[in-house]
Amino acid sequence: MDYLHDWANLLLRWGHLIVGVAWIGASFYFNWLENHLERQKASLGDGVAGELWAIHGGGFYHLQKYELAPPRLPEPLHWFKWEAYTTFLTGFALLWVVYYLNAGTMLLPPGSALAPWQGVVLGLGVVVGTWFVYDALCRSPLGRRPAWLALIGFALLIALTWALMQVFSGRAAYIHVGAAIGTCMVANVFRVIIPGQKALVSAMQTGAERDPAHGRHALLRSRHNNYLTLPVLFLMISSHYPMTYASEWGWLVLAGLMVFSVLVRHYFNIRHLAGRKVWVLPAAGLALVTLMATMAPESPPSREAAAREAAAREAAAREAPEIAFGEVSAIVEERCAGCHAAVPSFGGFAAAPAGVALDTGEQIRRHLKDIQRVAVTTRYMPLGNVTGMTDAERATIGAYIANQPPAPGS
Ligand code: HEC
Known part of the structure; x- marks a missing residue:
């Protein structure tokens, strides 16, 4: 069922995009035509408001727009x-x-x-x-x-x-x-x-x-x-x-x-x-x-402020027991991995959403930055907080990540 649901999602989205492109594309094109008609030419025929020439796909096109309507209804007449x-x-x-x-x-x-x-x-x-x-x-x-x-x-x-x-x-x-x-x-x-x-x-x-x-x-x-x-x-x-x-x-x-x-x-x-x-x-x-x-999010702290913060963090870390990675991975496993797994157990998903799987320690480590962004900063994950993630858990993850040495090159 979930598998079919994913296909319905894919095919409808794909189709929606295609027909939407056709609609908006035609509408942009006719706007363009209207704006580029040559209206001052002496050679314009009777009742013709303007015309233009275009080249596309290896052929020449000659379009005319009528002031009101042509003398007879043309056949076939294309509608959009x-x-x-x-x-x-x-x-x-x-x-x-x-x-x-x-x-x-x-x-x-x-x-x-x-x-x-x-x-x-x-x-x-x-x-x-x-x-x-x-x-x-x-x-x-x-x-x-x-x-x-x-x-x-x-x-x-x-x-x-x-x-x-x-x-x-x-x-x-x-x-x-x-x-x-x-x-x-x-x-x-x-x-x-x-x-x-x-x-x-x-x-x-x-x-x-x-x-x-x-x-x-x-x-x-x-x-x-x-x-x-x-x-x-x-x-x-x-x-x-x-x-x-x-x-x-x-x-x-x-x-x-x-x-x-x-x-x-x-x-x-x-x-x-x-x-x-x-x-x-x-x-x-x-x-x-x-x-x-x-x-814009708050600007990054100045260098002195960052140094002060790092010192404070170090002091806090000395007093508070360090948060172990196991604590973080346990939270992610409980709150995220139901959906974000190679084979999600949460109903409604046939594959890891957005391609993000979080069901092994290795994957969690790899995605730490993303986890921080979506679960600590914007808090838009877990989706609809269906898995009932608590503020304390978010804080734990945030504190753990904040204590990681910055990745080389960042
Ligand atoms: C109910 C299922 C569900 C749960 C639980 C869930 N997610 Fe998601 N997640 C999704 C869906 C669906 C998307 C794709 C939505 C989108 O494209 O915005 C997604 C997208 C993501 C993305 C990629 C999008 C981005 O902005 O980078 C990340 C990272 C992510 N989730 C992390 C998490 C974390 C961390 C947790 C646990 C704290 C979590 N998710 C819990 C369903 C879930």
Whole structure:
């Protein structure tokens, strides 16, 4: 069962990545096209807004964009929608396989008052509910004031992140914010952009007047999708970076990264325009550096302070009995090795998670630095603290590692 679970995880993640690349890739490509059309040429045909030439894969391509529509509906006409839909479907299934099937460890923090099923219901509610709130905001009078809409949407997203961090584990909170944004983006395609295009096509076929509201709505939603792409891609890989989500300030870190990535996106949107704003990229860089500086762990002690500390440690070691490696390995064996073994005994794992096995003394020695980072500094292991590691045990491991002579070369 666990073995099949691992395969489901692998295949869904792989598939999600592939269709996601196809979706975002197509979207980047059409943005690029729009930005590079030559619109001033005398040779443009009737009703043609712009054209461009490109070379790729050993062939020349000639693309034209129409002001409104070509005189006759072309056949076949290619649509781009399944990239978005399949990204949603694989992502949803992956959320289920990774977070909901193991909700006790993956979704909820240690000591959560929620039962796993309640966590799952809450998670689903957030993903679906976000779309209804967002859609209502876009359709409200606020939809005509895009800057205010963006500002309020941003504030709501950060509030949502904060709230989720109070009930879910940090990484689950982040992934739910990502899933909620991604769902809004796909729903924009499914509920607004594609219906708008269908209305356009059917107006052409029947010769009816086109409803300009369709175009306006679709434009707003495409803009949102454009700007949300980079933040959502970060959220999808965020689980690899505990430094972002593992502190109580994780919601602010996400706010900073969103500002940074939206500015970068903005730069790419405007960089070909005349009168572009040169400050955008430096502002993005400044936002990133500020964030990095704010998040930085305490700076290393000065040389004198380090010497004083070493002396104090030596004195303490003389008084307190030295912590033996056996003590550390016993703790790791009890609290970690259930999952981190060549053949894990803990349900839900078919192989050592992240390739880190900790079931022999040799392996524990090899991974001391990692153990310190995840179990003492960030404390995000044991996952969900399912094995009930105590603070005293963390302190013991920390003290043991702190007393090791620094590795040669470090
Ligand atoms: C319930 C099962 C479970 C237990 C118990 C557990 N881990 Fe993990 N561990 C995981 C999973 C799953 C991952 C991969 C998660 C990820 O990629 O963030 C992981 C990843 C890791 C990693 C690699 C990721 C990184 O940031 O370097 C290290 C190191 C690690 N665990 C150490 C430990 C230590 C030390 C303990 C005991 C104090 C422990 N784990 C207890 C499930 C567990």
